[in-house]
Amino acid sequence: MSSLRGRRVFTQTNITLYLMFLPAFLFFLIFAYLPMPGILIAFADYRVSGFKKWVGLENFRYIFQLPFFWEAFGNTWRFVILRYLFTFPAPILFALLLNEVRLKAFQKTVQTVSTLPHFISWVVIAGIWSTILSPNSGYVNNVIKALGGTPIFFFSKPSLFPWLFTGISVWKEVGYSTIIYLAALAGINPELYESAVIDGAGRFKQSLYITLPGLAQTILVVFVLSFSGVLNLFEPIYVLQNQMIISTSEVLDTYTYKLGIVQAKYPLATAVGFFKSTIALVLVLAANFVSRHVTEDKQSIL
Amino acid sequence: MIQPSRSERIFQAFNFLFLGLFTLALLLPVLYVLRRSLDVGAFGETSLSLIPREPSLFYYKAVLQDRGVYQPFLNSLILTVVGTLLSIALESMAAYSLSKRDLPGNRLFIYMMVVTMMFSGGLVPSYLLIKGLGLIDKFPWVLILPSCIGAWNIFLIRNYYWSIPASLNESARIDGAQEFTIFSRIVLPLSIPVIAAIALFTGVGYWNTFFSAIIYINTPSKFTFAVKLREILALQMEMQNQFERLAVGQELLLQNLNMEGLYSAMIVISMLPIILVYPYLQKHFAKGIMVGSIKG
Numbered sequence: 001m002s003s004l005r006g007r008r009v010f011t012q013t014n015i016t017l018y019l020m021f022l023p024a025f026l027f028f029l030i031f032a033y034l035p036m037p038g039i040l041i042a043f044a045d046y047r048v049s050g051f052k053k054w055v056g057l058e059n060f061r062y063i064f065q066l067p068f069f070w071e072a073f074g075n076t077w078r079f080v081i082l083r084y085l086f087t088f089p090a091p092i093l094f095a096l097l098l099n100e101v102r103l104k105a106f107q108k109t110v111q112t113v114s115t116l117p118h119f120i121s122w123v124v125i126a127g128i129w130s131t132i133l134s135p136n137s138g139y140v141n142n143v144i145k146a147l148g149g150t151p152i153f154f155f156s157k158p159s160l161f162p163w164l165f166t167g168i169s170v171w172k173e174v175g176y177s178t179i180i181y182l183a184a185l186a187g188i189n190p191e192l193y194e195s196a197v198i199d200g201a202g203r204f205k206q207s208l209y210i211t212l213p214g215l216a217q218t219i220l221v222v223f224v225l226s227f228s229g230v231l232n233l234f235e236p237i238y239v240l241q242n243q244m245i246i247s248t249s250e251v252l253d254t255y256t257y258k259l260g261i262v263q264a265k266y267p268l269a270t271a272v273g274f275f276k277s278t279i280a281l282v283l284v285l286a287a288n289f290v291s292r293h294v295t296e297d298k299q300s301i302l
Numbered sequence: 303m304i305q306p307s308r309s310e311r312i313f314q315a316f317n318f319l320f321l322g323l324f325t326l327a328l329l330l331p332v333l334y335v336l337r338r339s340l341d342v343g344a345f346g347e348t349s350l351s352l353i354p355r356e357p358s359l360f361y362y363k364a365v366l367q368d369r370g371v372y373q374p375f376l377n378s379l380i381l382t383v384v385g386t387l388l389s390i391a392l393e394s395m396a397a398y399s400l401s402k403r404d405l406p407g408n409r410l411f412i413y414m415m416v417v418t419m420m421f422s423g424g425l426v427p428s429y430l431l432i433k434g435l436g437l438i439d440k441f442p443w444v445l446i447l448p449s450c451i452g453a454w455n456i457f458l459i460r461n462y463y464w465s466i467p468a469s470l471n472e473s474a475r476i477d478g479a480q481e482f483t484i485f486s487r488i489v490l491p492l493s494i495p496v497i498a499a500i501a502l503f504t505g506v507g508y509w510n511t512f513f514s515a516i517i518y519i520n521t522p523s524k525f526t527f528a529v530k531l532r533e534i535l536a537l538q539m540e541m542q543n544q545f546e547r548l549a550v551g552q553e554l555l556l557q558n559l560n561m562e563g564l565y566s567a568m569i570v571i572s573m574l575p576i577i578l579v580y581p582y583l584q585k586h587f588a589k590g591i592m593v594g595s596i597k598g
Contacts, residue, residue, distance in 0.1 A: 009406045012480075013481050014405060014406070016480065016481040016482055017398070017399040017402055017405050017481060018399070018405075018407075020395040020396065020398055020399045020481075020482070020485070021395070021396050021399035021400070021411060023392045023395070023396070023451075024392055024393070024395075024396035024415075024451050024456065025411070025414075027392070027447075027450065027451045028414055028415060028418055028451070028453075030431075030435075031428075031431075031447065031448045031449075032418035032422065032423075033418075034423075034431055035422070035423025035424070035427035035428045035430075035431045036421065036422070036423045036427070037423075037427075038423045038424070038426065038427020038428075038430060038431070039423055039424060039427060041426060041427065041430075094324075097317055097320065097321060098321065100313070100314070100317055101317065101318070101321065102314065103318075106318070106321075106322075109325070110321050110322075110324075110325045112584065113325050113328055113329055114324075114325060114328050115584070116576075116577075116580060117328070119506050119576050119580070119583060120510075120573055120576060121509075121510030121512060121528050121572075122510075122512070123510075123512055123528040123529075123531045123532045123535070124510075124528070124531060124569055124572050124573060126532075126535055127335075127531055127535050127565060127566075127568075127569045128331045128332060128335050128569060129331065130535060130538060130539060130542075131331075131334070131335050131338060131562060131565065131566055131569070132330075132331045132334055132335070134542065134562060135542055136542075136558060136559060136562070137338070137559055137562060139330070139331075139334045139350070142350055143350060146350060153542060153543075155539055155542065155543075156542065156543050171328060171331075175328070202309075203309075203310065203313060234513060235512055235513055239512070239532055239535065242536065242539040242540065242543065243540075243543070244543050256424075256425055256426075257425065257517075260425055260426040260429065261425070261426075261429060261517055266426050266430070269425065269426045270424060270425075270426045270427065273424035273425055273426065274424065277421075277422075277424060281420075
């Protein structure tokens with residue numbers, strides 16, 4: 001029997017407990033830790049046949065002079081900015097309006113309907129929207145035709161795609177993201193509103209001085225947490241993408257996939273991926289830093 | 303009770319109207335796809351009605367007779383059932399070990415998991431590993447094993463275990479029960495609420511499997527339903543682009559419209575399982591978010 005600081009480690013109980021954790025241990029070791037050193041492929045000449053030699057920063061130098069890389073880089077940021085301008089504030093506004101509804105049955109119905117798209121996969125969402133926006137028989141183009149216009153080919157206009165994508169993202173996520181804000185709104189002390197009414201504050205002033213401050217902490221937490229995944233755009237973009245709108249829809253994730261899996265250019269794809277994760281990490285750390293300095297109790301989100 | 307003022311009533315009316323219209327706008331695309339899937343009489347027409355003109359199950363029958371379509375559907379079902387059961391089994395066991403604060407190595411395991419929540423090897427290294435392990439095209443395992451355990455889920459389950467009164471475990475232990483018996487007979491049955499919630503979310507995730515399937519699966523008969531849908535969607539978009547580039551004949555237009563009908567039926571079919579479990583999901587997701595807000 002071995003012992004650790006006088007405690008017996010391999011008692012029968014502990015052996016059982018270790019065995020119960022063993023599958024998870026192996027899982028994390030194999031599927032999470034084993035690929036990690038693979039990031040070094042970004043600094044090597046590595047072919048389908050295997051490792052050739054170390055090349056230092058050569059792969060990065062190469063991708064940084066590719067126009068396609070910078071296009072994907074720029075597009076990624078465009079989607080991020082549109083997300084924080086529209087997709088992020090939408091559920092806050094939605095929650096504020098929903099919270100004012102007195103008729104609980106109506107509130108519940110709106111919530112039930114609006115939350116459903118969150119659970120439907122992006123592929124299906126893409127299918128629904130391509131049907132709705134189809135130039136031949138789509139609902140939107142039928143309306144346009146009924147009004148005497150010419151049908152619009154929504155999914156072949158590069159300039160339209162970022163807006164289309166943002167709209168679909170709002171459509172899919174607004175209901176689900178609202179849940180957490182509604183919970184926070186329910187937690188605001190009703191006495192605050194009562195005293196505000198006595199002080200003569202109208203609806204707008206109540207929202208400004210009671211509701212929004214009450215929501216601020218939740219908004220901040222959601223904001224900071226959202227940074228960690230903000231560059232992960234593969235599935236939503238990839239399923240909506242087609243060759244005609246590639247110039248505004250290619251993002252770092254889809255570019256990595258095409259370089260790495262489709263074309264088997266492992267070092268270049270790994271370099272792009274490495275570049276992306278570095279930015280993502282910096283974003284999360286920066287967001288955490290900001291939240292620590294903005295919140296009253298100086299708490300860190302991470 | 304304070305009488306609502308005039309401006310208050312106007313606001314309520316507008317809010318009601320706005321939210322009502324917004325909800326309709328959310329629902330409209332789904333209803334239109336449903337109509338499209340049930341209507342064989344929709345060729346080239348510009349009706350704005352949501353009621354099918356010639357209701358028929360033609361497209362559904364066509365879809366269900368096509369092996370290329372129902373095989374992926376069955377694959378997704380198998381994947382969802384096997385994957386969810388395995389994930390829940392492994393996560394609930396691991397969470398039980400981690401719930402024992404005095405188990406030597408406990409902290410180490412937790413750090414090991416937290417690190418994976420922040421860093422990953424990335425796409426290419428993961429792909430090369432799966433390839434090296436010979437798992438490519440091994441349905442359903444290649445779609446389950448690389449992502450079957452979520453560190454976050456383990457923490458959620460562990461936190462729930464902590465809320466179970468310790469006296470229950472103690473009395474079982476005095477009666478001579480072994481650890482695994484305590485876990486399977488006492489702790490697990492008492493944790494059904496959290497297990498059910500996580501199982502539902504995990505199941506939805508498996509049902510929607512897309513990314514890992516396009517990377518790790520090459521054989522069409524092993525595709526998931528989402529991959530099949532994407533394949534048809536890509537064809538569809540390509541066709542629409544052709545319409546824009548060149549004026550094509552009526553025949554291709556009809557073919558495209560017919561395909562849209564088939565495709566709509568597939569979309570409805572793929573949403574069915576989600577809609578079936580939706581009432582249960584809804585019961586849990588508020589709780590799921592609450593559980594998530596408790597720091598472990």
